[in-house]
Amino acid sequence: MQNKLSVSTSPHIRHFDTTRGIMLDVIIALLPATVFGFVIFGWRAVLHVAICVAACLLCEFLWNVILKKPQSIGDLSAAVTGLILGLNMPTGAPFWIDIIGSVAAIIVVKQMFGGLGHNFINPAMGARIILLVSFPSFMTSFTEPLVHTVSSATPIALESTAPVSYKTLFFGMHPGAVGEVSAFLLLVGGLYLVARKVISPIIPVCFIGVTAGLTYIAGGDGLYAILSGGVMLGAIFMATDYVTSPTTKWGKAIFGIGCGIITFVIRQFGSLPEGVSYAIILMNILTPHINTLTAQKPFGYVKEGKKDE
Amino acid sequence: MKLIKKELKPLKKLRGGIHLDHHKNSENAETIVMPAPEMVYIPMSQHIGAHASSCVKKGDKVYVGTVIGEASGFVSAPVHSSVSGEVEDIIVKNIGGRDTDVAVIKSDGEMTIDPELKPFTVRKVADLTEAAKRCGLVGLGGAGFPAGVKLSLPDGVKIDTLVVNGAECEPYITSDNRELIENSKDVVEGVYLIKKIMKIDKAVIGIESNKPGAIENINELVKNHKEYDGSITVMRLPSTYPQGAEKAIIYSATGRKMPGGALPSAVGCIVMNVTSIGTLYRFIKTGMPLVRKRITIDGTAVSEPKNVSVCIGTPIKDVIDFVGGVDENADRIIMGGPMMGAPVASEDVVVEKRNNAILIMKEREKRTTTNCIRCGRCAAACPMHLYPQQVESAYNAGLKDRFSEMNVNYCMECGSCAYVCPAKRPLTEVMRIAKQTLRGKK
Incomplete structure (x- = not known):
């Protein structure tokens, strides 16, 4: 063995977690809600998710090939983006919209800013907003579960006229995007991610808590506000995106609270029925500043000028 | 044992650090004495500071414990022969990037002890530092700082706590653990002696919780010592890495934060490794150097x-x-x-x-490096509360002037950041380069 000793710098051991492993955990956590969406919304839901995932992976693949960059589809981050985008699609939307959304997510929001880790807003979220402002009618007409007829609006839009029961909302038997309906299964996924230490519970807890609390204080139904609409999916899976959320504990708290406040303000005072996407995007933009504001000081830090005392 | 757990609790726990698989497979493996090899190659630089100057020449007869290299300069330590036999040659070898004299000694297999070695009497501080110097003692925890220098305090520096480091937080290693079990008397007597001679108020012997045998053993010996008055305590430290780092163990033992760039004496502490203390005590008793x-x-x-x-x-x-x-x-x-x-x-x-x-x-699994995904694990793991990922991106962007404001000089190169990184980025390596760059600039 004398001649074939390998030499490497310390540390000589590494933790087994990898980028790919983390992405895989996110996919696993989303599976229950995804399968549930497939069951209640039928084959169109399956196709939406499949097209989004495939299109996102293809965009990432082609971008790397054309720009002669190392291939990065193996890290599964594009698959996660595709999955989340697919889950945000209303079942009745035409399929070509998925492709536009995927190109927007991977090429425009992610790769043009430098690829994984360099995008300043969440790619799936950015793409959803692009679709929302470009094709508002497609993006806001949702399908009734099981019967698959087109309904006019989600329960959040119906709150004042024809509210749906908490039980229906919690388990997800109501109209909505493919993966946002079952609060229960999204929570299960969130608990899995917390248990696996992939995400910290701070952002989801602050986000959901503040949205419910403010709605209640304003005289609304706090529980209804978090069970209907996209709060669960957004708070657990999109607001916790590593790249676009703060890294410090206090930063995470500020981020979650900010998301909750903006969601509430848009829903309460804005003309839109839903505010989760905009709330997350706005807080994404503030993330670098939150990080600076809450930066940790070195252990035993002494200010330059004080050293001589 | 439950009672001990409560009683021996550390004062503070450092934020950051990581949990490692301990792999203390050899914790119960009693020390085996390896006979003298045919040849030993003893370098004149096994410590931080000036190399020792070799004082033997080809053909000289040496014994176990004979001085073969004398300390040169203030921060230095002498070197002794570890076998009896004949000096074959003094060669120059490149060790760690510096040319160093190396004494090549052919063992006669007898292991005859130098007849001039005799016990050392310690009555005052000067005797103790002299003993540490003559023993050739250096920080045995791995730093290799000459102990004689550490113990000679500048005028006006007041020390109130002797922190005895038995943390041994690196996986696999159980050398200090065995010292605490096999030579526990030497360690405890050594602590009592150093504390008494240097007139230090308190001593804290810090041992990680993954060494219950050593904790119990030492605790018993400390309490049953004839001079026991409660001023020497054993502390059961959490088994997190890097608990044994100087700053971490001082914080746990005393609750004091060592300022960046300062020595332990700035917060009234001296830190010594358990094997160092055992070795020093054996030298005082028998005259046998390291x-x-x-x-x-x-x-x-x-x-x-x-x-x-x-x-x-x-x-x-x-x-x-x-x-x-x-x-x-x-x-x-x-x-x-x-x-x-x-x-x-x-x-x-x-x-x-x-x-x-x-x-x-x-051979380990091949690692694929991906872009940083900003999970923040490196910053959370850093015991010095730095941002290794930001240092790496500054390094990659060539922004060397930012290293200073990022406080890279606080880094102790413990490796926690690179260990936890899911993107497998070479964070510790870059921190090391950044520190060198910063040092070169000053």
Whole structure:
């Protein structure tokens, strides 16, 4: 063995977690809600998710090939983006919209800013907003579960006229995007991610808590506000995106609270029925500043000028 | 044991750090004494500071404990022969990037002890520092700082706590653990002696919770000592890495934060490794300087982990042969622990004073590096609360002038950041380069 000793710098051991492993955990956590969406919304839901995932992976693949960059589809981050985008699609939307959304997510929001880790807003979220402002009618007409007829609006839009029961909302038997309906299964996924230490519970807890609390204080139904609409999916899976959320504990708290406040303000005072996407995007933009504001000081830090005392 | 847990609680716990698999496979492996090898190669620089100047020449007859290199300069330490025999040659070798004199001694196999060695009487502080110097003692936890220098305090510096470091937080290594079990009396007597001579108010012996046997043993001895008055305590430290780092153990033991760039004396502490104290006490009792070292031999390619007492200057090849050779899957050898140990390029490397383990590792899985995903784990793991990822991106962007404001000089290169990184980025490596860049600038 004398001649074939390998030499490497310390540390000589590494933790087994990898980028790919983390992405895989996110996919696993989303599976229950995804399968549930497939069951209640039928084959169109399956196709939406499949097209989004495939299109996102293809965009990432082609971008790397054309720009002669190392291939990065193996890290599964594009698959996660595709999955989340697919889950945000209303079942009745035409399929070509998925492709536009995927190109927007991977090429425009992610790769043009430098690829994984360099995008300043969440790619799936950015793409959803692009679709929302470009094709508002497609993006806001949702399908009734099981019967698959087109309904006019989600329960959040119906709150004042024809509210749906908490039980229906919690388990997800109501109209909505493919993966946002079952609060229960999204929570299960969130608990899995917390248990696996992939995400910290701070952002989801602050986000959901503040949205419910403010709605209640304003005289609304706090529980209804978090069970209907996209709060669960957004708070657990999109607001916790590593790249676009703060890294410090206090930063995470500020981020979650900010998301909750903006969601509430848009829903309460804005003309839109839903505010989760905009709330997350706005807080994404503030993330670098939150990080600076809450930066940790070195252990035993002494200010330059004080050293001589 | 439950009672002990409560009673021996640390004062503070450092935020950051990581949980590692301990792999203390050799914790119950009693130390085996390895006979003198045919040849020893003793370098004149096994410490931080000026090299010792060799004071023997070809053909000289030496014994175990004979001085072969004298300390030169203030921060330096003498070097002794670890075998009896004849000086074959003084050669120049490149060790760690510096040319160093190396005494090559052919052992006669007798291990005759130098007849001039005799017990050392310690009555005052000057005697103690003299003993530490003559013993050739250096920080045996791995730093290799000459102990004689550490103990000679500048005027006006007041020390109130002696922190005895038995944390041994690196995986695999159990050398200090064995010292606390096999030579526990030397350690405890040594602590009492140093505390008394230097008139230090308190002493805290910090041992990680993954060494329950050592904790119980030392606690018993401390309490049953004839001079026991409660001023020496044993502390059961959390088994997190890097608990044994100077700043971490001082914080746990006293709750004091060492300011960046300062020495432990700035917060009224002296930190000494347990094996250092045991060695110093044995020198005072017998006159035998530091000529042997207990080495843990373990790693993924080692089937029977062992603790071996080795003559300083023994090539690691001989040590490995002594314990039964290596696995054919062996791919790399590390001197020290897996987190901070130095890689070894050839088996000609010799055992030095500050070494405490030889790890032989199998080939590891290939790692794919991805872009940083900003998970923040490196910053959360950093015991010094730095941002390794930001330093790396500044380095990649060529922004060297930002290293100073990022406080890279606080980094102790513990490896926690690179260990936790899911993107497998070379964070510790970059921190090391950044520190060197910053040092070069000043």
